[in-house]
Amino acid sequence: MSDTFKAAIGRKVVSSASAEELGKIARLVVDVDTKKVTALVLGKGRKARIVAWEALSGFGPDAIMVNHESGLREATDEMDHRAVDGALELIGKRALTELGNEIGTIDDVEFDPVDGTLEVLLVGKQKHPATTLLGNGSYAAVLDRSTDPA
Amino acid sequence: MTANQIRGLPVVTVGGGEDIAEVRDVIYSPEAGALIGVTLNQRGFLAGRRKEVLAAVSIHAIGEHAVMVTDEGALVLPAEAPEEVSGADSSRNVLGNDVLTDGGVSLGTVADLAVVAGTSGEVVGYQIIKPDGGSGYIPLPAQLAVSGVALVVPALTEDFVRDDLVGLGAAVDEFRQRLGIA
Known part of the structure; x- marks a missing residue:
């Protein structure tokens, strides 16, 4: 069953270890070569955090489950900043x-x-x-x- | 589309989706019947000129909204560009030239180039200002002699003057067939 970017944006991201909500999806980052979602961006601006697709334990219709809060990281390299700034998202492009x-x-x-x-x-x-x-x-x-x- | 529509278009990378420059002007070779390249500006309002040029051989396609290139490596300094691009001489500019048929009839003066969209810059005709002041389009043979002041086209061209680019598109193939060069 397919999901859509528009439906996923705003969906909560929850830690399966602590059951705490870590944030909401602001952007989905895509890789053109593999044609896949490679990461999610939670929040915007300086507070933005990135979680790699591999760190997810499930992408559900009501919540996205992350194994552990440590899966969230700040933007570090140029690709991360491009992801946070929206250069690598597709919606509205x-x-x-x-x-x-x-x-x-x-x-x-x-x-x-x-x-x-x-x-x-x-x-x-x-x-x-x-x-x-x-x-x-x-x-x-x-x-x-x-x-x-x- | 016309050269005027190409000026100002963004130059966008196919693989990167980035606008890396914009077209300042086109470099045209009447002998080749094609654009041989474009000169560039930086992107953005009132941004300055870029030293690099984009040779036609490096153009992926020219469309209504962008000139597409594979990657940023398509932009090269004039010294590294093919000679016909770096040595382009504005005296070969055909704009304003009188269009004379080989029967001695003036069809008007050249106002713009008609470029085939989706190619790297094939020129199939000219927009002309007719002697009566109106605008029209003439198809071109594949190659052409140009003096810098006037250009001479086959007398047959007179029958193929069209009012718009759509009409020109339809006329080019038949014109070239009639000339026996298609």
């Missing part, structure tokens, strides 16, 4: 084809909550398989030519 044509904005992403695999990119009324994703950065998400209207 301009969708550009590799031919240089803009086809809209990425409104939502369907993914498999079991292993984080991206499945479908929703751009307005269009649905494109996540395999069309070629790149993602601060300016745009780049989709392959099969998504180009021309």
